[in-house]
Each structure stands twice: as structure tokens, then as C-alpha cells.
Amino acid sequence: MSSNRRKKHRIKKVNSINDCYELYNGVKIPCEGFGTYLIDDEDDAIRAVHTAIRMGYRHIDTASYYQNEESIGHAVNSCGVPREQLFVTGKVWNSDRGYDQTLAAFDKSLKKLGLDYMDLYLIHWPANPKQYREDWITINQKTWKALEKLYSDGLVRAIGVSNFTPKYMEVLMETAKMRPMVDQIEYHPGLMRDETITFCAEQDILIEAWSPLGRGAMLKNETLAKIAKKYHITVAQLCLRWELQKGILPLPKSVKDYRIRENADIFHFDITPEDMQAIDSIERVPAKHNPDTVIF
Ligand code: A2P
Secondary structure (H helix, E strand, O other), rough: OOOOOOOHHHHOOOOOOOEEEEOOOOOOOOOOOEEEOOOOOHHHHHHHHHHHHHHHOOOEOOOOOOOHHHHHHHHHHHOOOOOOOEEEEEOOOOOOOOHHHHHHHHHHHHHOOOOEEEEEEEEEOOOHHHHHHHHHHHHHHHHHHHHHHHOOOOOOOOEEOOOOOOHHHHHHHHHHHOOOOOOEEEEOEEEEOOHHHHHHHHHHHHEEEEEOOOOHHHHOOHHHHHHHHHHHHHHHHHHHHHHHHHEEEOOOOOOOOEEEHHHOOOOOOOOOOHHHHHHHHHOOOOOOOOOOOOOO
């Protein structure tokens, strides 16, 4: 596997929603993305993506599992912003793992999106030993091989994983030609994945945060509310800014225009190191899913 290391994306300070992190293959990725999980109504999805793009987002995250690829593609293709200025991420779902199945699933997703390439394609969840016994290793390796093929064929500009802990990435790397460029994980102030963060920092793999607001759970946290008040911002903005200051790429989802705007308005303040530390120390909440035990 290539040990190609470049300037770490983590070092970059971002000052606007159009600023980018740089993946280790040189591809630039807008530092905040618009999450679309649970926006499955066609009109809602098109409207939300149009609103997000109008408010400055250039990075849209979807997955075949979200069942909104047609709407997302329609919104991307009709928003008036040239395709090359947008960054679109897709993911292969668990029932499509394996080499041939993944290639077929990608093709189907690309057609639904109405695009001729994706910017980033991820393995949505690792196959785990609980569900697949000893086969989990080869299933993950074959799925990754398909992503490498899509990359070398120029159908995706970058490839990565989602919900992978170091254990799953290490087995991929045993047979991989290239390591993942991204790991998209559940991450917010109540759930910091230190082991995965350290591993990805060493490998120059960018971390993206799904549920960056803890599906709303963080919004009720009193410590966060107190800190946010000092900066005259909302708790949602505090969480998103905290992620950016850690070099992590947040993917907030909302269907409400004022929240889509609020979540993009996180570049006019800096959280002090003391407050960063105070946010790091809030009480933990359980993860929504554990990759070692999920059976979907
Ligand atoms: P809605 O779509 O009705 O705005 P996460 O991204 O952590 O999974 O959180 C998503 C949830 O948080 C959604 O239910 C979304 O609801 C809500 N949400 C998104 N942005 C904000 C915000 N700025 N303030 C309050 N709730 C928000």
C-alpha cells in the first residue's frame, strides 16, 4: 500500500464555508457539508438542498440508504451552480457489499443522481465479526477493492469509509493499494472517538462527523448552553465550530431554512482553547450504533 503522506488537512484553519480541507490525494473538500439523512420526501429534499446551496454550502452528503438520491441529484443538477463547484458524496449500503455488488450499486446510485461522477464514495458500515464470523475481513477487503477500481477508473475523485474503527481500517490496509481518504463517524461533544481520531490523524485520513449535533441531544446540554451564550451563538453553532476547530468536517442536517442558515454561520468567531477544553469535558452520551454489534 502506498505510504504517500502530504501536508495534513488538520493544520488548516478554515474561515468560510467555501474553504476546503485537502485530502491526502490533493482533492479539496468543502469544510462543512449538508447532511441529508432522514430527508426522504422528494419536495423536502429538493428544497432543502436548494436552500443549502443558496446559503453557501457546496458539499452535499447522501447515501443509497437514505432513499433520496434522485431528489438530491435533481437539486444538484437544477441549482444553477456548476457541477464542478459542488462536492457530492455517496455511500454503498450493507446489502451491496462485495466487489461486483459494489460496482453495480455505484452504477445504480450514479444513475439515480443523474451525475457522471461522484466526488467521494464511502463504504457505509464495515462488515463485522458478529454478523459475518471470519468472513468479515474478506467482505470488507473486496468492497474496498471495488472502491479502488471506481477511483482508478475516474468515476470518483476520492474514496473512504464510514463508521470504521482502527480494527476495520487495519484489515483493509492489509490488501489495499491506497488507504481511505475519509472516515465518516458519529461524532459530537458528547461522543469523542479518541482511538479512531488518533489513528486517522496518524494516517492523514480526514474525519467527517455525522450527527454533529448528537441528533439534537447536545442542544439541551447546560454547559454547552452557558458557553454558547458567551459568544452570542446557539449551541448548534458551538458544536459545529468546535468540530471545525478540531479539523473535523461536520455534516449537519436540517429541513428548516433558518437552521440551515444558522448552521452555515459559524465562521465569525473562534472558541478559546479554555472553552474548547470545557466542551471536551462534558458528560458522555451513548453512541447511536456500535459498528462491532450492529446487525444491519
Ligand atoms: P430539523 O431538520 O427539523 O431542523 P444531527 O445533524 O446531529 O443528526 O441533528 C439533526 C437534528 O437536529 C435534526 O432533527 C434537525 O431537525 C435538528 N437540527 C439541525 N440543525 C439544528 C439547529 N441549528 N438547531 C436545532 N436543531 C437543529
